[in-house]
Structures are given as structure tokens and as C-alpha cells.
Amino acid sequence: MTETPNPHMPDADTMTGGMRPIRQAVIAIGSNLGERLNNVQGAVAALADTPEVTVVTVSSVYETVPVGAPPGSRDFLNAAVLIDTTLTVHTLLDRCLAIEDAFGRERGERNAPRTLDVDLIVVGDRIASDDRLTLPHPRAHERAFVLIPWLELDLEGEIPGKGFVVDLAQSVDTAGVTRREDLEILV
Numbered sequence: 001m002t003e004t005p006n007p008h009m010p011d012a013d014t015m016t017g018g019m020r021p022i023r024q025a026v027i028a029i030g031s032n033l034g035e036r037l038n039n040v041q042g043a044v045a046a047l048a049d050t051p052e053v054t055v056v057t058v059s060s061v062y063e064t065v066p067v068g069a070p071p072g073s074r075d076f077l078n079a080a081v082l083i084d085t086t087l088t089v090h091t092l093l094d095r096c097l098a099i100e101d102a103f104g105r106e107r108g109e110r111n112a113p114r115t116l117d118v119d120l121i122v123v124g125d126r127i128a129s130d131d132r133l134t135l136p137h138p139r140a141h142e143r144a145f146v147l148i149p150w151l152e153l154d155l156e157g158e159i160p161g162k163g164f165v166v167d168l169a170q171s172v173d174t175a176g177v178t179r180r181e182d183l184e185i186l187v
């Protein structure tokens with residue numbers, strides 16, 4: 001679905017800093033290449049260092065079987081982060097991509113092993129679709145490695161148009177998602 005701008009109202013993405021609303025966003029982080037925990041931890045630290053972003057809570061770390069990845073790919077470490085932000089959705093996306101780059105992310109084939117993936121899952125109840133950004137993330141509702149960490153952060157979480165996280169998490173196969181009690185992300 002594409003957002004239809006209302007010519008009489010300032011779009012939330014073009015309003016000046018002081019006027020922008022605080023939105024709660026869910027960010028999914030993954031790594032299956034290099035120093036996986038260091039990469040995930042670094043992504044959270046970089047988000048926390050971002051002006052106009054406040055990290056609210058961070059999930060446990062989960063070891064997850066790769067989905068849709070080339071044969072032989074290593075397991076991922078995945079986590080989810082709840083943030084409050086006044087950034088526009090596109091500025092937030094740019095920040096996520098810059099954090100990936102800072103951790104040596106190479107952009108090859110889809111689902112190829114990666115040092116770091118930082119995906120925007122939902123930003124408030126924003127629905128958006130353009131050549132750079134789709135919100136909610138179009139595959140989040142079917143991904144146990146996103147839903148299980150998110151559920152830990154917010155039992156009332158919802159993906160607009162798809163349903164509540166608690167229900168979605170029951171409709172997916174969670175066998176490949178294991179909480180790593182021995183690993184922790186520090187904020």
C-alpha cells in the first residue's frame with residue numbers, strides 16, 4: 001500500500017525536528033558472519049548513540065537456523081530492539097543502513113550471509129511503500145527470528161494489517177529459534 005499525501009497537512013516526514021511526533025519502533029538485528037555477538041552488540045550501541053533515538057529495551061540473544069539462506073550458511077544470532085524516535089522513517093532507515101556498513105556489511109545476493117542486518121520492522125502504525133522502504137517490513141509476520149525476540153519486548157505488539165505478535169508467533173515454526181542464556185547485550 002502506498003501512502004497518499006494530504007496536500008493540506010504537513011507530512012510527518014517533512015515536519016521540522018521539534019514538531020515531529022515520538023514514535024515507538026521495532027528494529028530486528030541479525031548476524032551470521034564474523035564476530036556475531038560483537039556485531040549485534042555494536043548495532044545496539046550505535047542505535048543508542050544516534051541523536052533522536054532512545055533505546056527502550058533490548059531482547060535476549062537468540063541463535064536461529066538460517067531461513068532462505070544458501071546451503072552451508074552459519075546460524076544467525078538475532079535480537080530485537082524497541083526504540084523511541086523522532087527521526088523520519090527514511091532517516092531512520094539511512095541510519096540502519098549506515099550501521100550495517102560500519103560493520104562491514106557487503107550487499108550481495110538476497111539472504112546471503114552477512115556481518116550485520118538491521119531491519120525496520122514497524123514504526124508506530126506507519127504504513128509506507130516506496131523504492132527504498134516498506135513498512136511494516138513485508139516478511140516480519142512470517143519470521144520466527146523476528147517475532148520471538150519482539151514478543152519478549154512487548155506482549156501487545158502488533159503488525160498493522162497482519163495481527164498481534166502473540167498470535168503470529170503461534171502460527172510460525174519456532175523450532176529453529178533458541179534463546180542463548182549465556183549471551184547478553186549491554187545497553
Ligand SMILES: Nc1ncnc2c1ncn2[C@@H]1O[C@H](COP(=O)(O)OP(=O)(O)OP(=O)(O)O)[C@@H](O)[C@H]1O
Nearest residue numbers: 110111117118119120121132133134135136137139
Ligand atoms: N522495512 C525495511 N527495513 C530495512 N530495509 C528495507 C525495509 N524496506 C525496504 N528496505 C530496503 O531493502 C533493501 C535491502 O535490505 P537487506 O539487504 O537488509 O535485505 P535482506 O536482509 O537481504 O532481505 P529481507 O528484506 O528479506 O530481510 C535496503 O537497502 C532497503 O532500502
Ligand SMILES: Nc1nc2c(c(=O)[nH]1)N=C(CO)CN2
Nearest residue numbers: 030064065066067076111145
Ligand atoms: N535465522 C535467520 N534467517 C534469516 C535472517 C535472520 O536474521 N535470521 N535474515 C534474512 C534476511 O534478512 C534471511 N534469513
